[in-house]
Amino acid sequence: MQTLVAYVENKPGVLNRVSSLARRLAINIDSLTVGPTDNPQVARMTIVAHTDEKGGHRLEASLEKLVDVLLAENISERSLLERDLALIKVLADQQSRPHLMELIKVFRARVVDVAPESLIIEVSGTVDKIDGLLEVLRPFGVLEMARSGRISMTRGGDLLRPPGAAMASVEPANVT
Amino acid sequence: MKLTGAEILCESLTKLGVQHIFGYPGGAILPVYDALGKSKLHHILVRHEQGATHMADGYARATGGVGVAMATSGPGATNMVTGIATAMLDSSPVVCITGQVSSKLLGTDAFQEIDITGITMPITKHNVVVSRAEDVARTVREAFVIANTGRPGPVLVDITKDAQQASCEFDWEACAPRLPQKRLRNDHNQAEFDRALELLNTAKRPLILAGRGIMLSGAMRAFEQFVRTSNIPVAMTLLGIGCFPASDPMNLGMMGMHGEAWVNHAIQESDLLIAIGMRFDDRVTGDLRTYAKGARKIHIEIDRAEINKNVKVDAALVGDARQTLEKLIPHTANPDRGPWLAHIKELKGDSAVRDIQSLPDNGHLYAAHVINDLWKETRGEAIVVTDVGQHQMWEAQYYHHNQPRTLITSGGLGTMGFALPAAIGAKFAKPESEVWVVAGDGGFQMTMCELATIVQEKINIKIAIINNGFLGMVRQWQEFFYDKRYVATPLVAPDFAALANAFGIRGERITARGDVLPTIRSARESKETVLIDFRVEQEDSVYPMVPAGASLHEMIRRPNNPLVETASEP
Ligand SMILES: Cc1cc2nc3c(=O)[nH]c(=O)nc-3n(C[C@H](O)[C@H](O)[C@H](O)COP(=O)(O)OP(=O)(O)OC[C@H]3O[C@@H](n4cnc5c(N)ncnc54)[C@H](O)[C@@H]3O)c2cc1C
Ligand SMILES: Cc1ncc(C[n+]2csc(CCOP(=O)(O)OP(=O)(O)O)c2C)c(N)n1
Secondary structure, three states: OEEEEEEEEOOOOHHHHHHHHHHHOOOEEEEEEEEEOOOOOEEEEEEEEEOOHHHHHHHHHHHHHOOOEEEEEEOOOOOEEEEEEEEEEEEOOOOOHHHHHHHHHHOOOEEEEEOOOEEEEEEEEOHHHHHHHHHHHHHHOEEEEEEOOOEEEEOOOOOOOOOOOOEOOOOHHHOO | OEEEHHHHHHHHHHHOOOOEEEEOOOHHHHHHHHHHHOOOOEEEEOOOHHHHHHHHHHHHHHHOOOEEEEEOOOHHHHOOHHHHHHHHHOOOOEEEEEEEOOHHHOOOOOOOOOOHHHHHHHHOOEEEEEOOHHHHHHHHHHHHHHHOOOOOOOEEEEEEHHHHHOEEEOOHHHHOOOOEOOOOOOOOOHHHHHHHHHHHHHOOOEEEEEOHHHHHHOOHHHHHHHHHHHOOOEEEOOOOOOOOOOOOOOEEEEOOOOOOHHHHHHHHHOOEEEEEOOOOOHHHHOOHHHOOOOOEEEEEEOOHHHOOOOOOOOEEEEOOHHHHHHHHHHHOOOOOOHHHHHHHHHHHHHHOOOOHHHOOOOOOOOHHHHHHHHHHHOOOOOEEEEOOOHHHHHHHHHOOOOOOOOEEOOOOOOOOOOHHHHHHHHHHHOOOOOEEEEEEHHHHHHHHHHHHHHHHHOOOOEEEEEEOOEOHHHHHHHHHHOOOOOOOOEOOOOOHHHHHHHHOOEEEEEOOHHHHHHHHHHHHHOOOOEEEEEEOOOOOOOOOEOOOOOOOOOOEOOOOOOOOOOOOOO
């Protein structure tokens, strides 16, 4: 599994280019998240791909060749923080509710919606943590689940920021 | 000054230095054609849009400049796909302009609406839809920059009909390219550079693998200097042919599947490979597990994505070939390579004496004769544009190119039908040069409609059809690997000479070896296009051959037939 961060131009079709590229390289994407940055013209992606180190390099270098990709970096080998967010709708009757609340506390999750027959639980953390919570919730009856996919960031002073202003005229040698 | 989007397009192309556009009109691009009629641009009407893209590609390959192709929406655009992919795989700077339905109709399956940017996403370096007249000039300027900087490649600009028709203020200065600013990488660091030099200056059996990147970089002089200072022999890829004179004693010839036996052996025995502007294609390496096991590798390459893709290298110098070589040269030692060069000479001696000219005429006409005579007669100075197949490999083996950009051929995609249109493009790019098509009877039939383009444009190219009555290269595989079961490879062709006549072109048919030279000579004397149908031996094969997936040194050699293992020394 390889984790990449990319800064891309925030315009239509860019997501398509990125996913089309991964498909062309025969690399399976496990999760891909896109979100805004403080520059409205730039979006940030976290890409988790089912591939080895060589595939990770190829994906990184090929991504950066796309005109609309400002920076792509394989951060798999770096010290990094990763977060996944999940909303889990689980069956809850009078009897199971107290037991559920116990588990939710242990996992530092929260209840964000309460209905007569069910609860929605919000949990964030590493993939392992969420998988762990799911495991223990399953016997209660998981009705529905939505996960955000991973976002990642390198720790401490290891900064990944988009280069310069997004739209500046380019040195020709800059385009590969 | 207020202009329509179509007029802005023509103005912009003119300002970008474009003189020729290869294209075919239709409803969605008509406003542009109307504007073209009022401009100074020379539009060449092709007979099929695939031809337009190959012509633009041939134009680009002959000069290093950008070639421009144009088509209407829908079927016009989809007909371009093969030509775009051909340009992509060989890193050729081509800009394709397509018409598109009006922006308010986009997404409605309107008449001749097709998502051509979606279709060509994986086969273009970049593509873009323009739906406002205001964006035409900037987008076209950006397309030219993208197509021909870094690693070149095709760019498609899809312009909606309303953007062509609408008017806006045209201010060239105000619409300079505004491409996203990328990070400057520092891969080409000193440590890597030092490691490369260390390898370079201590190797005992080094070999240079020269590719098309040298030509794309314009690095021919630096390259020659590098060869002289380092005293290292050179092997070329198919697309690298021409980057270094074939006549130079340090040039060993082509490597790979149909490369020279001694070159492939030298690669396998080397202790250092210096790959420059080449991408270790599988036709070059054979089985990767056994490829140059004893060799360290240095890769000089502009595209980071090529590093360690197929072959793991010990030092990667990411950057432009010329700049990198110029940086290396002052630090390159010139040790005595006597024993290694002598060994290669020995390998060569044992392999093949490529001297068919001195063999007596036994009544057979072989493709090799034709190519060899063509080479001699043109003194290796013509631009030769080949199609794909056996004749392509024979051209590479028997025509010795001394100048860059004189062999134009589809390597990566191997597109049959490439030769005739690409040669037309090359002729427009280099009107003073002698341009020869070398094509098989199969591939020629794929795009021969472009003979009409030649006549309409009154251009002078020479066409040699190597006619063996088979899809020869596929027949060869069937002979070697499918027990001679010739399924779907024997093919009927028209009488090509008569066909040429029907187009108003002089046609000749040659069956005897003795007639080859005189006919080539008389064709060269003509100021018009001449087509020569060479009826050659039907079941000859290209040797040596590394079967797909085999090790580079495991070559099938020509069975005891003294006639040809090949041509005279360059
Ligand atoms: C029937 C058939 C048989 C074939 N048999 C053979 C064979 O026997 N031997 C053979 O060699 N080929 C053969 N080929 C061709 C083969 O498939 C490849 O197309 C060819 O080997 C590619 O050559 P290349 O790597 O030099 O060029 P390209 O594929 O064009 O690659 C050029 C490389 O240079 C890099 N580059 C571009 N610009 C620069 C720059 N400014 N500075 C530095 N680097 C740059 C690019 O990024 C790229 O990696 C055959 C093809 C066909 C159709
Ligand atoms: C468009 C296309 N279709 C199929 C092929 C597969 N192919 C490669 S070589 C070849 C035979 C070419 O025959 P011909 O043009 O007669 O040339 P020859 O090999 O006989 O010199 C074929 C069919 C191809 N390269 N391109």
